[in-house]
Amino acid sequence: MKRIAIDMDEVIADANLRFMDWYERDFGRRITLQEIHGKFFREVVSPEHREHTIKYLHTEGFFKDMAVIKDSQEVVYELSKKYEIFITTAAMEFPTSFIHKYEWLKQHFPFIPWTHMVFCGDKSIIHADYLIDDHSRHFKRFSGQGILFTSPHNVHEDWNPRVNSWKDVADLLL
Amino acid sequence: MKRIAIDMDEVIADANLRFMDWYERDFGRRITLQEIHGKFFREVVSPEHREHTIKYLHTEGFFKDMAVIKDSQEVVYELSKKYEIFITTAAMEFPTSFIHKYEWLKQHFPFIPWTHMVFCGDKSIIHADYLIDDHSRHFKRFSGQGILFTSPHNVHEDWNPRVNSWKDVADLLL
Structure with missing residues (x-):
């Protein structure tokens, strides 16, 4: 059975929405x-707000109760019938995220057992056939096939295959 | 550069000593x-204490400030000059361990960057040439060479190569 590793932020968890919400809360602009x-x-934030905004990632609660990316639950569930699925997130950069990411996965992807959750940093340590991620830098030393999941920050990057949605993932892998 | 993945509990962190200390604290016997x-x-604990003892693993603080296994810091540091080192621990089973394991690694193995720490469950996800671990079950689907680190629970297991100490690891890999 082939194996798919799947990133969290901007792939199944909507981190950009959290940035938008917190920025609007703090500075009154959406x-x-x-x-x-x-x-x-x-x-894109005002230069005088940049440092404050970057700190969000290290702030308790940033990774808690994020919205789920559209169709990800249904498609990952269907994929799990044909592939072995691991969730592989670079959580090690953000220690305040650990427990929230774990609880989030248990709540929103209950069919993924704890044995198949991975908190890491350098994703070249991941042994899988495919890695679905919004950061192509993780593909450079990855031994399998990287699949770039479209996110605002990567739209101008040249990578093939690219998927724009979980429907695209279904078309590619199901 | 070849890559070594190294387990934590009973390999670099002395979990048995923590069991002994807590059991003595709770039941007055060493x-x-x-x-x-x-x-x-x-x-080996009294049957009526078994359930209580198993719960230690899920108790806040069990994984905090564990003693360091003899010679592990020095040998892992020497290994890090010749190999790429990742610390790969099955932390996902014990969510209360996340932050304590992370802080422990930062304190006792400061030369291991966060990019090279991995919290996982099923270690077949680990892409490395060697895995030093006290549980041979992790070697079954591991793609590299498993190296069994001797711990009381595995002394009667038949696995080659086996190492009885970090001096043995140095002899094998340095």
Whole structure:
């Protein structure tokens, strides 16, 4: 049975929405998806807010109760019948995220057992046939096939295969 | 550069000593290393204490400030000059361990960056040339060479190569 490793943030968990919500809460302005097209969130905020915004990632609660990316639950569940699924997230950079990411996976992807959750940093340690991720840098030393999941920050990157949605993932792998 | 994945509990962190300390604290008797030879800790405690003892693993603080296994820091440091080192621990079974394991690694193995720490469950996800672990079950689907690190519970297991100490690891890999 082939194995698929799947990233969390911007692939199954909507981190950008959390950035938008917290930024609006703190500075009273809603950053739009159009604004962050082709960029990271931190690149479009006012320069005097940048440092504050980057700190969100290290703030208790940032990774708690994130919204689920559209169709990810249904498609990952269908994939799990044909492939071995691991969730592989670079959580090690953000220690405040550990327990929230774990609880989130248990709640929203209850069919993924704890044996198949991985918190890591450098994803070249992952032994899988496919890695679905929004950061192509993880593909460079990855031994399998990287599949780039479209996120505002990577729209101008040249990578094949690319998927724009979980429906695309279903078309590619199911 | 070849890559070595290294387990934590009973390989670099002394989990048995923690069991002994907590059991003595709770029941007034010191279990000895002789008693657990060839067994898991839970197998040698009084039957009426077994359930309580197993719960230690899920108790806040069990994984905090564990003693470091003899010579592990020095040898892993020397290994890190010749090999790429990842610490790969099946932490996912014990969510209360996450932050304590992370802090412990930062304190006792400061030369291992967060990019090279992995919390996982099924270690077949690990892509490495060697895995040093006290549980041979992790070697079954591991794609590299498993190296069994001697711990009381595995002394009667038949596995080659086996190492009895970090000096043995140095002899084998340096």
